[in-house]
Amino acid sequence: HLATLIRKVGVGEQLNNPNQVKVVVAANMDALYFSRSPIPFVRDVAPEEWTGRHTFFKHIGMYGYRTGTLGEITKLPVGSLETAESLEQNRWLENGYKIRCAVTDHESVGIDTPEDLANITEKNL
Structure with missing residues (x-):
């Protein structure tokens, strides 16, 4: 098993x-x-109303696992789902690993683009 944090996506x-x-x-x-x-x-709901009709979760991007698990998951072959989404956690799911999710209220700051890095640098975070 692996573990990760997720957060509910707020309405709007x-x-x-x-x-x-x-x-x-x-x-x-x-x-x-x-x-x-x-x-x-x-289905049958305008996209701007989705968060009011269903609980969506976003991934925080923090993992927990045993040392041995790290050695295993780094040796797994890249699968079609990881390739399609460019998300390594889908490789683990494709290979039968379980990823337990825990909900947090903490809002993380992701650095996924050059713009994100510039914003973080500007705010001295």
Whole structure:
């Protein structure tokens, strides 16, 4: 098992940013899939109303695992889901690993683009 943190996406928050990774979870809080797209798709509802109709989660990007697990996951072959989304955690899911998710209220600051880095540098964070 691996573990990671996720946060509920608030009503009105941006879902379409591909740099904000989304995750869907099972009832036991194991991750089912990570995507750069809004998941799940909420049918027959305008996209700007989705966060009011379904609980969406974004991935914080922090992991917990045993040392031996790190050695295992770094040797796994890259799969089609990781290639499609460019998200390493989908490689782990494709290879049968479980990723337990814990919900946090903490808002993390992601550095995924040159603009993000400039914003962090400007704010001295």
